[in-house]
Amino acid sequence: MDRLAKSLPAKKADGGRRMLFQEVSGSISSGETVVVLGRSGQGKSTLLRVLSLLEQADSGSVELDGKSCADMEPRLWRRQVAYVSQTPVMLPGSVDSNLAAPSALNGLPFEREQAYALLDEAGLGSIDPGKDASELSGGEKQRLSLIRSLLLKPHFLLLDEITASLDPGSALSIEKLLSRWRSEHGTGMLWISHDQEQAARASSRIWFMAGNMILEDADTGRFFSRPATPEGLAFLGKGPSSGDPGGSGAEES
Numbered sequence: 001m002d003r004l005a006k007s008l009p010a011k012k013a014d015g016g017r018r019m020l021f022q023e024v025s026g027s028i029s030s031g032e033t034v035v036v037l038g039r040s041g042q043g044k045s046t047l048l049r050v051l052s053l054l055e056q057a058d059s060g061s062v063e064l065d066g067k068s069c070a071d072m073e074p075r076l077w078r079r080q081v082a083y084v085s086q087t088p089v090m091l092p093g094s095v096d097s098n099l100a101a102p103s104a105l106n107g108l109p110f111e112r113e114q115a116y117a118l119l120d121e122a123g124l125g126s127i128d129p130g131k132d133a134s135e136l137s138g139g140e141k142q143r144l145s146l147i148r149s150l151l152l153k154p155h156f157l158l159l160d161e162i163t164a165s166l167d168p169g170s171a172l173s174i175e176k177l178l179s180r181w182r183s184e185h186g187t188g189m190l191w192i193s194h195d196q197e198q199a200a201r202a203s204s205r206i207w208f209m210a211g212n213m214i215l216e217d218a219d220t221g222r223f224f225s226r227p228a229t230p231e232g233l234a235f236l237g238k239g240p241s242s243g244d245p246g247g248s249g250a251e252e253s
Contacts, residue, residue, distance in 0.1 A: 022212055022213055023213050024047065024060075024213060024214055025214070026207065026214060026217055028156065028188045028189075028190055029188060030155060030156075030186045030187070030188045031182060031183075031186040031187070031188060032188050032189070032204055032205065033178075033182060033188075033189040033191060033202055033203045033204055033205075034188075034189070034190050034191070034203060034204070034205045034206070034207055035191045035192070035193050035198075035199040035202060035203035035205075035206055035207070035220070036190065036191065036192045036193075036206075036207045036208075036209060037193070037194075037196070037199055037206055037207070037208050037209070037235070038208055038209035038210055038235070039210070039235065042209040042210065042212060043209070043212060044160075044192045044209055045086070045160050045192065048083060048158040048159075048160050048190065048192065049083070050062070051081060051083075051158055051190070052077075052078055052081055052082075052083035052158055053069060053074045053077055053078065054083065064077070064080060064081060064155065064156075065155075075105075075106070079106055079152055079154060080154050080155045080156065081154060081155065081156045081158065082149040082152055082154035082156070082157055082158065083149075083158040083160070084145055084146050084149050084157065084158065084159050084160065084162050085145065085160055086142075086160045086161040086162065086164055086192075088141045088142055088144070088145030089145075090133035090134055090136070090141055090144070090145075091133065092134075093132070093133065094129060094130050094131060094132060094133060095127060095128070095129050095130070095131050095133050095136070095144065096112075096129035096130060097133075098133045098144060098148060099112075099115045099119075099129075099144070099147065099148060099151065100112075100115075101148070102148050102149070102151060102152050103151060103152070106152065108152070110151075111151060114151065115147065115151055116129070118147045118150060118151075118177070119143075119144075119147060121173070121177050122143040122146070122147060122170075122173060122174060122177055123143070123170050123173050124140060124143055124144065124147075127140065137165075138165040139165040139166045139167075139170060142162055142163070142164070142165050142166065143166075143170075143174065145162075146159075146162055146174070150181060153185060153187075154187065155187065155188065156187065156188040156189065156190065157178075157187055157188070157189045157190070157191075158189075158190050159178075159189060159190065159191040159192065160192050161192055161193065161194065162174065162191075163175075163193075163195075163198070164194075171195075171198065175198065175201060175202050178202070179202070191203065196224075196236070199220070200220060200224055203220045204219070204220055205217065205218065205219055205220060206218055206219075206220050206223040206224075208223065208227070208229075208231075208232050208235065210229070210231040210232070210235070211231065215229055215231055215232065216228055216229055216232050224236065
């Protein structure tokens with residue numbers, strides 16, 4: 001069974017003036033969905049970027065199935081640990097060329113039939129594949145970006161607020177798509193969301209970040225019914241506020 005594990009003692013922001021997170025350790029198994037919750041400024045998005053090798057932690061390690069990221073070519077790592085940004089970047093060209101690009105870059109055959117089936121499942125079946133991708137709406141770009149990553153069939157998906165620009169119905173469609181994909185392919189997922197209802201539906205485990213660390217690592221049902229910390233209670237509105245555990249935010253997530 002594949003396993004994504006990390007131990008990241010420190011990641012500083014703003015040239016070292018403030019610690020984004022510290023003592024962040026945990027693991028995710030294949031087929032598991034973990035949702036990261038917490039107030040702004042905890043370093044959640046940066047954590048995903050570190051795991052995808054787009055940024056570097058000041059210290060610590062990241063491993064896939066016991067193998068350090070330092071021992072793998074970044075391109076091969078990102079093929080297996082795919083990052084889907086909240087703000088997707090479209091490549092120049094059509095929807096179809098955007099779908100085909102990851103396969104071409106990794107020397108894989110482009111499974112066009114599967115790509116179009118995923119477009120349909122994501123609510124994009126009516127889009128002309130020849131349409132310029134730059135003309136898509138924000139929500140359409142988010143879904144296209146997700147599908148590009150799915151076509152690589154990664155072992156793990158790092159999902160940063162990927163339904164933030166979608167209406168509730170479209171967001172539910174993406175949740176269902178990802179649930180099916182996880183069941184069929186055994187893909188592990190680490191998903192940042194500010195939607196508590198979505199987190200409760202989509203995850204089996206919650207990482208709650210506060211005080212710039214993972215303060216709680218708990219089964220989803222237990223976290224939402226009985227958070228173990230005052231910060232968790234305050235975050236869910238179940239206890240007296242202990243102030244903003246996130247402090248001043250250096251990022252949205």
